[in-house]
Structure formats: structure tokens, C-alpha cells
Amino acid sequence: MQEIMKQAKLKAEELLTKGVVNRVIGWTEGDFSYDCSPATFTLDNLDKFVYTEFCGANLSKYLIEESKKEGKILVFLKPCDTYSFNQLIQEHRIKRENIYVVGIECRGKVDIDKLRAFGIDGVLGCKTEGDKLICDTIYGEKTVDKVDVMLEKCLSCKGKKHVVYDELIGEEVVEEPKDRFGMVAQLEAMTEDERYKFWQNELSKCIRCNACRNVCPACSCVHCVFDNPDSNIASKANTDRFEEKLYHIIRAWHVAGRCTDCGECSRVCPQGIPLHLINRKFIKDMNEFYGEYQAGEDTETKAPLNSYTFGDREPHEFDTKEGK
Amino acid sequence: MKKIGVFVCWCGSNIAATVDVKAVVEACKKEPNVVFAEDYQYICSEIGQNKMADAIRDYKLDGVVICSCSPRMHEATFRKTAEKAGLNPYMIEVANIREQCSWIHKDIEEGTEKAIVLARTAIAKVLLNAPLQAGESKVTKRALVIGGGIAGIQSALDIADAGFEVDIVEKKPSIGGKMSQLDKTFPTLDCSACILTPKMVDVSAHEKINIFAYSEVEAVSGFVGNFTAKIRQKARYVDTAKCTGCRACMEKCPSKKSLNEFNAGLDTRPAIYIPFAQAVPNKATIDPNACIKLKTGKCGICSKVCTAGAIDYEQKDQIIEREYGAIVVATGYNIINLDKFNELGYSDCKDVITSLEFERLTNAAGPTKGHLICPSDGREPKKIVFVQCVGSRGLRPCDKQYCSKICCMYTAKHAMLLREKHPETEVYVFYIDVRTPGKNYDEFYRRAVEQYGVHYIKGQVGKVIEKDGHLEVQASDLLADEQLHIDADLVVLAAAIEADDTARKIGTMLTASMDTNDFFTEAHAKLKPVESPTAGIFLSGMCQGPKDIPDTVAQAGAAAVKVIGLLSKDTLKCNACVASPNENMCNGCSLCATVCPYGAITYVDKEFRIPGGVQVRRVSQVNEAICQGCGACTVACMSGAMDLKGFTNKEIMAEVESICK
Amino acid sequence: MQNLKLREKIEEMSGVSVLKCMRCGKCSATCPNYDEMEFHPHQFVYFVEKGEIDKLANSKSIYTCLSCMACVERCPRQVEPAKIIEAVKLLQIRKQGNNHLKPEQVSVSLDPELPAQALTSAFRKYSK
């Protein structure tokens, strides 16, 4: 990872110096090494650029606002981030010609909360060696199985292929996509009431901080319906039993067929609500009902909800295996 | 504060018997904003309408709710009255308390209660209604007809006769289409050329008709009343203004080996050619794939023999841009490729021919001057086998699922004509079903059997084997439960028809919907059979599905009437309830456009003032002349920027809330 | 006579639906062994549709199909008669003691030049 970071930084420096781009979107560290967040760089502050095990954030959304400004931008995208990028291109939210995409190698990012749950505190830095994660902490070096501390979204990685890039840094590790729908299937197998309890329990934790919406690359409306008093569903806080459900259903509905399953919503949720399970239900259903579709795989294919066939299954057949 | 008036209709006893109308009036009076409420026996009557108009004026009403029968019944009446009284017609809401209430509920208490809810819901909606103005768009008074076969010709003539300009675009060097290749026509057996040629001459002589032959439509933009088409006029290498059609060039051209398309490839033509004697325009065309001069630079004989000096080897394709108010699609058909049906021997055996080739072989203007011979060796056939449904009605990838419709009749025609001209020939027709719906059609087919002694055999041909110059036809005779082996001289295949290969391209260009067989879809199978769902596009002939000449001509005329109806208007009144985007909320994501069935949504980059400067954003625009108001886009839109006038999100939400109160 | 259960079974085994047949007779037109058959390909389809399967099963015709697949290939409706004939035949020879070809019959008719393929496929076709 050190090596990749060095290469990335050199690449950024090169492109900035040559004037190919005039700014860079990447990650920077906060007060702690595990506190990585997106940031914009020029030659002046490029030394603050990092690419570590904690750079889980998907940078594509930041391009929407950035690409409206003058000049070309360099952005670093991990494999799963490239899907969001393509989706934004398809929706004309960003201009391809204004952006220089450097695909960057990723072998799964680390969830600091999971590390802490393992009793690993005071982390100064981490590195991956094979299946292990070696953590340098103020209490000395600690080693864990990486799979135990990876971000939820990395546990169901779509594969390590960049679907769009101008240049690649690091290797494109060939990897079978992991099963994404196991948990959804488990929920489907429950009774209605069990499911209701499960979601009531999860969603009642929602504090309507809107972090899921704000981080989501698909939730990028110029003006969100929840902020629009004319929409009749605008609301700021959960004031009743249904409010949080309404919010999350509508949010999922609005990104249905557009969600690339980047997992950012669950990553940023301060309450740890497994929001990706809602999005994935839509993805799983649409795959089963209308054929495999991966949002952001290309910039042409129509999303399932924006197309149709004469023989589509009927609405009441949603829970049958074959439809008609 | 908006002032709302409510009228509750008795509809005689139709409503009043199960709904306490007085109670409804009282309940409405209690609703906020309602300044006036009254009941009357028949609001749709003249007196009722006058009462309504008076109330609108006297109380300066901003909106009116009428609790009465279904809006499908009298909404238009109420709107007219409102407009006369100075209220925007879209400020009217009808609460359906008859069909949805009094007629289906027997209990007066229950009926009244529901009627009050329905009235309240209508009040909630009308409070949010905005006055709407139906837009208008200009109509360009010229029609484009794509395809110059009998369908296109008929449509063009009818439109032009009504006094409107028409352009015909035909991809071949001459108009005339498939019909010009036919010999006789069923069920009257009159000569195809004799009835078509005068029409072709009419077209060329008509001052309102402009023929773009050897041309193709390259792009179409715009919408009903305002289309712009780009037409590519392919280089003929002949100046049509100068060419006199004398055909001296054709005689002297040394490159005579090109297959003659007009004779279905049964003979050859020179590289410079006029496809047939009655061609319109009667002008020569050089085939660049065969012309020695164009390929090698040497030759130039035609240029030397042309006394008119019409040959121009340097000619280039030209793009012409024209504006139209309406477009008629008449792209026609072709017969399928028979490569996948070679058990019938078409690819290897010269004496296995298609019905179209048979037409040319029996046509006096054809390659044999109408003398029917076997193409292999020129002998006169004595035994002829016709095979029906080749490629039609099947499910395999090589088959067409539909019935090609015309084959039964033309085969009966062929068989009959054969027996008439050559009584000594034996004629067999292998059929699955003989389908002859149509005036005088079955009588025609029966004549073939009964008067002309054509052998109709229920069964199919399974294999054709050529040996010693003859064809062994192996076939089933299902009624006799026999396998036949007929020693035939000629086998004629009724190949399935398919949409012309340019149809898909043109359909895409016009955003006119097509079925999986590339036939154009009509707006309604029964009630709008000549209109495409895309406004301003009309369908004529085979491009919409298999049909014979009488049906084609009828449809061509019908399409023309629709075009005339459209072109006779100076402006088009648009639907007022159309989609309308709020550009401040629009993401420019194109999701709305992907679901729009009419292609009514486009995008522009627009500047917006933001704090500290200007920002350019891509935003959607709805062409109100095209939008039909289905609302598909409003749901595809995530931000809620796209809304539907007359059925806005807020209005429907208000109705929902009112019902669920 | 009618046996719709058996018809269902045959449709299941053959994987084709007899109701798709439009009675064009292409199968019987194309069949190279038509003359050796008592019941012809189109009749197999029709009698199965009617559920009159016994008479087919008891006919020698089930052993005369050459499995050349010409009718399968040329059937415009994808009814594929050869598959139906095979299904009827299997119903017959799967019954105990109903093998059409027995090993002892073979040695007599064996030509020394005959390829092994003829033997194996004949056994596949005629015996269980």
C-alpha cells in the first residue's frame, strides 16, 4: 500500500506539474491515521495526500460539484468507485472530458470500529500482508485476520475490476465477485412479522442525520425531495412510527436501478443501520425479475425500471420464483 | 384566499335517491375556502349551467367543484361554461358521486358519507389547481411520404389533391414499388401495370408533388406540425434535368452483366439503366458498382452517346433539408431470404423460384416477354408445384410467426392464370390452410379449383431433389395419408414477406414504435389503425403489417385523410395537461427522457445565477406539442422536478390526504 | 381410448408441446422412411394430442423412425415429431420384457464389416 500511495502521489504531481489537471481529489488524514476523508489537492498541499487501509470513501460524488469548475480534475477511484463514476456519466452529472481518472488498486478497506471491537486501540497505521492486517499501535504491533475487520462493503466486493479509467496504478487483482445477497435472502426467508420486527428495530435507530443521503453518489439531486416543502414528504426528523421508514423506502426507491451498491450508506451511518440491505433488495429483485443488471457497468444500458418487456411478471408475483 | 363554489347535482333521483344532497351541501359549506354551495336537479341542463356561470361571476369564484356524474360524461360541458363565465376551464373539478357513489351504494347514510368525502377531495384538489393554457404550435403545410410504392403513391396523390404539397422519397431510381413488378392483380385479374402506371404518371405530373427518387431519409427532427427531414439524394451520375430517357446509353454500355433487380435477378441490365419502361422519373442512373468508368476511369461511352450531355461522372450525393407538418411511412416489404429453407432447393436449383420471380416470368414486360419457361434450360414447364407458407407461421429463428396474408390469393391467381394460358400443364398447390377472407376472394379461390382444375393438396413439401433436369418433389398429402413424389418442372415458393430492411432505421429516426417483426405499430389496433403513437406520423401499406393491394390503397387513403386533417389546421392546440419540469430542481439526468414514449423531452445547457457567479446546468425541456401527458416521466424523476400539469404531485397528495382523513 | 395422462407424460419426456402443431404435414413430407411406417410423423403428433397413444405404442412404426431429425429440423412450429415418436417408443420398451432387440437376434444378422456404432445405437434405440 505504501508503494501504491507513493506511485499515486507521483502521478498526481506529474499531472499537476504538466498542467494536465489543475487539482486532485484524493484522501487525507485527519487527527488520526484512521480518520481519512476526501480532500482536494494542488501542488501546494499534495504532501497531505494519503492512500491507506482507511481510505474507504468513494470520491466520485465530489466530482459533481468539482467538475462544474474550471479545468480538469484528477480523481483516484477504487474499483467499486468506478461504477458510481459511470453511473454519474450516464446521468450527465459529470463531464468525462473534464476528469482524469486514475484507477487505484484496492484489496479491501478496514473498518476502524471493527478493529476497536477486536480490542485494537491507538492505531497509528496498518498494512496488509496476505490475509492478515498488521496494525501499528501505540501499544505495539497487533495482527488480525483482515477479513474480520474489513468494511461491510468490502466483504461483498463486486470484484476488483475498474470499469472505467484513463490510467491504472497497482494491480487489478482478479477476484470472483462475492455473494452480496446472502443476508437479503435470509430476511426474505423470515415471516412478515419477523421482518417487520427486524426493520423496526434497525430503522428506529435512525436519527435522520441524512449522512446516508449526503454520501450516496446516486443521491445527488440538485434539490432533494426531503428538503422540498412542496413535495409533501419533506421532513427533518422522525416524528412518528412511519417517518423513518418512509424516508428510507423513498431514498432506496429513488436510487433503485441506479445504486451501484458501493456501500457508502452503511459505512457512514453513525447508528450502524445496515442500509445496504434495503438497496440490495431492490438490486436482487431487479436481477431476478428482469435479468442481471449492474448499475454503472457501462454508460449505455437502460436501468430495469426504465425499460420493460411485454411478458414481465405481474406485481403480485414478486415473491414467486419464476413469476408467471 | 381562494374562493370555491360547490354544486351538488341530484341527477333527478339518480343521485338524490341514495345521497342526501342537502347534507352534502351543508358539509361542503363547512369546508375552508368554500364561499358558496348549492344543489340543483340537473346541473348539466341549461338552467343549471346558467346558475353555475352566475355563481362564478357573482361570487368571483377561483374554483368550482361539481358533485355529479362521472367527469367522463360532463367535465367538458362544465369547463366550457366556466370559460364563458371567465374562469379558467382547468379550475373545475368533478366529484363523481353518481357512478362511484349513488348508483352502487344502497344505504343513504353510507352514500352521503362517501359523497362528502369525494366532494371534500375535489375541493382539496381544486384549491391547488392552477389555471392552464393549452399551448399552440404552427403547422408546416407540407407532407413527407417515405416510400414510393402503391401505398406512398396513393397517400401522396390524395394529400396533394387536397391542395397540400407532398414530397415522396423513394430509395430506388423509380417509384412504383413491388406493384410495378406484378403481372396481374387478384381478384379481378386486371393488369397491374395498367392500373398503376397512370397513377405514377399522375404523381409525376402533379404540381403539388415532388419526387425524390434514388434518395433516402437520413435524419428527422421536430414534432407534429414541425418536422425537419434531411434527405440524401444519391448521386445518379446523370443530370436528371438534362436526361431525356432516350436509353441510347443503355444500348451502348459495355458493362451489361449486373443482375436486373426489376426482373428479380432473372436477367441482366447495363451499368447505366432505367429500371423499366414506365419508370418515373424516366431518367437514367449509373450503378457505381458496375460502371467501368467509375471503377477504372476508362470507358466513358455513355457520355459520348448522350446527345443531351446528361452524364456527369463527378456527381456527388446531395443533402436536402425540408420542413414538413406530417410524415407518412410507406416503406413496404420484401420477401425473406430462402437460404435457410434449402430443403426446397432454392439456393441450388434454378427451377425452384419465388412467386415474385414467377410474376416476372409471366409478365409480358419480363425477361421472357411473358413466355413461361424453366430458367435452367428454357423448356416449357408441364408440371408445376406451388408451395405455400414458406417461412410464414413458424416458430424457428428463420421463420416469421405471422401469416403473410397475400400468398394464398396470389398463388390462386398464378395457378389459375397458368391453367388458363396453358391448359396442358398440371398445377399442384400444397397448402396448410387456404385463407381467403375478403370480398370475392373465396369465390376466386374456388374458381381456381373448380373451373381451372388446380390440384390443391393439403400438405407440405419436405424435399426437392434435382436430377436429370427435373425436380423430384417429395411432399405429404395429409388427406390421402400418402407421401407423394411428384416429378415437376418448376417449383414456386410463396416466401414469407418481411418489413423492408430500412424500416427499423426509419422507425428509430421518427421515434415511431415498431413490433418485434419491424412492422410499425399503430396507435390503436382498432380505433387508430393508420396513426403511429407518435403524433404526426402516419402509416400506409405493408410497413404496418402484411396486406394486399386493396387494403394498402384503403389504408393509404385513410392515412392521407389524417394528414389532410392535420395540415388543414394553421395551428395545433396542444394538450394542456402536459409534463412540466422545474428547472431549478432538474438534475439533467435524462431519466425522464428514457421513459417518454413520445420523445417529448430534450435537454439544454442553461446558465443559472448562483451566489458568487453563474453556473451552467443541463436541464430538461418538454415540448408541449408532443407531450401527451401520461406522467411516466414524473415518477422516473427523483428530485420531483418533473411534474404533470393538471395532475401535479401536490394535487394528488392532497387528494390522498383528504381521502385518508 | 383417450389417455391425457399419458399425453402429459409424453410431452414431459419429449419436452415439446403437441398443441403447437398447425397440421402442415411438413414432418411427413420430409420423412425419409415414410413408406415403412404405418403411422406417420404427423399422426404421431395428432394421436398424442388426442390422447390415443396405445395404437401408436403397439405399432411397428415406433421402430422405423431413423432418428434423422429431419422432421425436427424442418417442423416450422417446433413440435419436433421425432422426439414424440421416441417418447412413445420409450414408454413401450421401458416395460418389463418389452425390448425390441435382443442380443441373441444380433449374431445372426451381423456383417463383419458393420461398424460398432450401428450395434450400440440400435441397442440404445430398441432396448432398455
Next chain:
Amino acid sequence: MNFTYYPGCTLKAKGKDLDIYARKCAEVLGVTMDEIKDWQCCGGCYTTSQDEIATKLASVRALVEAKNNNTELLTLCSACHNVIKRVNNDMATNDYFNFRVNNYLKLDQPYNGEATVIHYLEMLRDKVGFDKIKEKVVNPLTGKKIGAYYGCLLLRPSSVMAFDNPENPTILEDFIKAIGATPVIYQMRNECCGAYCTLEDKAIPKKRSDKIIENALSKGAECLITACPLCLYNLKVNGGDKIPVYYFTELLAEALGVK
């Protein structure tokens, strides 16, 4: 170019020539044919009934071998090609069949039709290329008028075999051109020779073969070529005096100078 090769029973006995010449030619053309060690007889005939798995297991075993070798499965005898290719199609498309076979075989990894079955002729056309063969010909059979006899098994059902246009095939004709000879087109080239009926009723293949040979002769064929041992047998036995019949590999070997 490496292939996993499935010869089949007939090619080890009465149809030896087909195999021997094929191997010789492969060597010249730079093709390696790795014969499966313990192949089992394909059964000679595909049972169309969807409820049979026992008769199709041998084919699956061969297919699994090819999958494990990570090469295509090369066949030569048309009967084997037909059976194995159709079974492979069942494995790939018929879920219930697939389930039952995998359940029975208990392989390390379930087999789902991953292997590709390729006939020797397809290999010549698509992998080697007829142009390349033309270059390698040392002894062109110039002037020889050859009728290609396809029979049934290579072509039908075309939805599965996808070998060539079933009603108007050209692969053997192109092959004939590649070895310098002249193809003769005749309509009976894709009609049945009578097949295994020869065991029960010799009259059937006699009638069929006569018709085929008569048609070929009337079109001027001097000899016939085929890829099927049983076709070769039926045609030879019934018309050997009227027209010689060869395996296509024999003429290929002759043209390549390795006969």
C-alpha cells in the same frame, strides 16, 4: 494447438481409417490430439427423452475431462459428436437434467456445460483455416469431382449442433476446394442413409443409399466423402460398385502427402 480427443468405439475397430488419417493430418497441421485415457462409449445415439440420464453420463465424463484439461473436446465420428454435443447442451441449459447428473456423478466441481465440443471439420475450418490447409497441400486432387455426404448427425438439430446451415451446408464443399478438388452439390447430401436400421432391415438403407448415390451421380460426382463410419458402411455396402466412398480424412491425408 491442443485438443482433448474423443475417438469413440467405431474408430478403434471398423472405422480405424477415419482416425488414423486424422491423426496423421493433425501432425502436419500442427494440431495435438490428446486422447482421453479411459473414455467410454457414447452410446452411438442420443436419446431425446429428457428424463434419461444414464445413457448420457459417458458423454459428461468426457466433457469433464476436457474441462479439466482446459481444452476443447475434439470429436471425429459424427455420431459421437452429435451425442456429446447434445448432452453438453443439456448440461448447460436443462437445469433439472444438470441437477440429476451432477447429483449422480458427485464430481469435485459440478459440471455445467463449460467445455466446448468441436468436430474435426470445425477444427479445420475455424482453428486451422481452410486457407492454411490449401498452403499445406502437396498433392492437390485437381479435377476430382467430389460429392460431400453430410448425413444427419453433424447438422441436426441445428439449434444445438450449430455446425453449418442445416439445409445448405458448405463446410465439406469448402474442404473439398481446399484440397484442390471440385465439389459437386446435390440435394440428397443432407438426407439420411438409413442408419442403424441396417441391423434390422437391410432394405431401408439400401433404398436410402440408392437414392443418395443416384442423385450424386446425376450431378456428376466421381466419389463421395463422409465423416461418419455408419454412413460410409451403408453407402459402400449398397452402392460400392457405383461410386467409391471415402472418409474425408483419407483424402485430406492424400492431399497433404501423408497417406
Next chain:
Amino acid sequence: MQVENKTFKPTIVAFCCNWCSYAGADLAGSARLSYPAEVKIIRIPCSCRLNPMFILKAFQRGADGVILCGCHPGDCHYTTGNYYARRRMTTLFSMLNYLGIEKERTRVEWVSAAEGAKFSAVMNDFVATITALGENKKLEDLRCKK
């Protein structure tokens, strides 16, 4: 509690497309084919106009069942509207059920302008189903229920 259940009258919102189903409802009316008064119809131009937000709003405000009626697939006045509606509702209903909402509370029926009898039958059946299911406790908005 028991007594309340017996007199439970559900609130049903029926969205009907203007061209087929609304006309079908009219036909049911003119044929006097009764169905419960709990059904209240909202007219929309096409089934594809139905925004899932309307359904959720209805539930939030105390509806016990929501039904959408549109033209039969292939017969849409706007050619494609009901195809979109069908996909949208299929996925939405599946989602609601996934969150634990009874699948019976939502329904789509294709009712043509000629199917007055079907309209009435559908509404009778839907109301019976919802009545049997009882009050929509899972989704209502407590603030708004009277």
C-alpha cells in the same frame, strides 16, 4: 378490542387510470354493480403516473389498502405506461413486503373500460381481504389518525 374489530371499516385508496379503469369503474356504476363505500377512487391519467410516494403517503395517513388499476398490458392509451407501472409496482410491493408490510395491502389489477363487472369484483375482494387483515397498524402515521 373485539368489538372494534367487528365494526372495522378500512380506508381504501384506489388509483384508476383515466382511459381504462376509471371508465371500468363508471361502467360498474351504470350497471349498479355495488362494491363497498370504503373504496375511494383517485383519477390519474395513466397507471404510470402513480408515484410510490402517493402510496406511502396514503399508508402514512392511515389507509389500510392501496390498489392501482390500469389498462391491460398492451392496451395502454400511451402505449407503454402500464409496462413501467408494472415494473415499478412489482419492485415496490416486494420492498414493502421485505420491510414486513403484508403483501395483501397493495395490489395492481388490470381493468379495461369494458370490465365493469371485474372492477366491482376486484373491489369487493380487495375490501374483504383488507377487512380480514385488519387495521394497518404497521404503517400509519399516529399524528393524523383521528
